[in-house]
Amino acid sequence: MPPSRSRPRRRRIVWAALVALVLLRALWVSLTPPLAAPGDPVWQLDAPGAGGGAPLVVTLRGTLLSDPQPTGPDGTCRALLQLPQGRTELRLASCGGLQQGWRVEAHGRLRQPQPAPHPLLAGPAERLRRQGAATQLQVEQATVLARPPTPLADLRRQLAQRLLAGVGAERGGLLAALVLGSARVPLPLELKEAFRAAGLSHALAASGFHLSVLLGAVLPLGRRLPRWPRLGLAGAAMLLFVLLAGPQPSVLRAVLMGGLALAVLESGGRGRPFGILMASALILLLWRPEWLADVGFQLSVVATAALVVCASPLEQGLRRRLPPWCPGWLAAASAVPLAASLWTLPLQLFHFGVVPLYAVPANLVAAPLLTPLTLGAMALALVAVLVPPLLGLLLPPVAWCSGLLVLVVKGFAALPMAQWQLGRPEPLLVLLLAAGLLGLSLPGPAGLPRLGRRLAPALLLLAALGHLALLRADQLVLVHQGHRDLLLARHQGRAALVSLQADGFSCRQARQLATGFGIPRLDWALLLDPVAPAEPACWQAQAGLVLASADGSLPLQPGQWLGSPGLVAEPLSADSRAISLVLGQRRWLLLPDRQALRAWRATEAKAWDGIWLGVLPRRPERQAVTAASRGAIWLSGGGPADAPPGWSASGPRGWLQQGWG
Incomplete structure (x- = not known):
């Protein structure tokens, strides 16, 4: 082989090896639990005499890393506290009185956050691990020790407050999010959910789109300037973007990619967008390898890759296939959201189990509003800082445009099946789906070999059939955490739920579980709690029929039954919560307590085909249970050391499941 041909080949091999090494290191760091610093308060919980994992009364001093953020409808809040060594999360009764950058002394009960009891459920331990914290402090008293100057935090807070005060929580919050990102703005939860259902969440997250709008406005101003002042102007704009939105992974990816692209263009070279994207991602992963597990970083990189690789070929394909009467701009406008939606589909399913079905048309309708609205929001932010009296004059037209976008988003979010709940597939099926989509969407000569392109439809079909088979299978799932138990019975794509508790937390956990399994609505829910549901609307929103106690009596009496085809619950007696559960051709016995x-x-x-025990039986009772079951025997909590064969225990926080064909 001639030397001129061997050099590019060697260069590609070297680059491929470097990429593989960076990704392997990032994967290793992401999957390895971080070790707490020597002075981290988590070691106090593990010290001898600390109470074996019980909360420990402590007083901690540190600096707040953010303003307190609401955690739910009860008004409670949380904030991350930077300690001399390590971090902890403060759990506060209210959000007022504390601000980012203040030094505080917090007194309360320290504990370790609980891990998620099931892979489909979110747990505070996993969330805090990504933030570098290993403990939570339930604050009983907080004292401000110092209020050092925090100009950036004050600027962000001032911008958000002025926009919110000017036009309300929805329109003002949207304008503030277009400048600062939704992570730093108290947006109404309903509005966030509407943007997610419409497939427009990217509009609220500070990312490359917002930076491109900012640079599109700034760069023409410096067109006639010499090179270095022109680059300085662009650099100042990107620095301002980072300062306002914060050093989030998607923000730094966009800024680094923009900086590399400008440097290449100003030096007279021709930049390859995909190469610049990969270089930006690899630099960030070398610096922060744990960002490989960050969902925002993953979506940002994959969506940008879709735009630079296949948006143009997709546009050309659409031009050839659209009817002649379609306007010429439709192909270009559709190619961008279609490419991003296709490439991010595996990640959407893997992390959320939900697909925004109307994402492409919603982006088509919202696109003419988003760019001028983002530019207007940035201009209003500048006015709010430099000449606040003019804000009242300039705000109404931009707020009207913001309100129009809110109407568009809510309209798409209200459509039937706006969020198509397909469930979270197995990792192998996600890989098959990703490979099939790549085979179909990569452009011709630079894409996959011909054999791979021919195999792509087969891979997609295999992934779809495999996931459909899992969705249609019969399955019983137990999730146990503390004194709460959820039993989810699945039959031919439908499901029913039995819950020992009727509180709001159990309802939200049940909703997450159903979404992860691809269940849009439960056939029925049986709540065995003697106390009436605290949030009945939550339960009614996710089940066709909810049966619960209203006065302490049992929700089901002998002779009654609650059921749908293949899913039936019947009481065993009038004086206990014992339930017979029919799941397809199998009959399970549910025994929540000793009574x-x-x-x-x-x-x-x-x-019985299986028995679930909510309480540890005594030795004679174990023999009777073992004799009565011809299948599995499940126990919530810890199991006995001498458990008979066939017994399985969930542990203090855990899950058990069994499936049938």
């Missing part, structure tokens, strides 16, 4: 266990033993003996 239910006694009531079952008093009934006529019969064989």
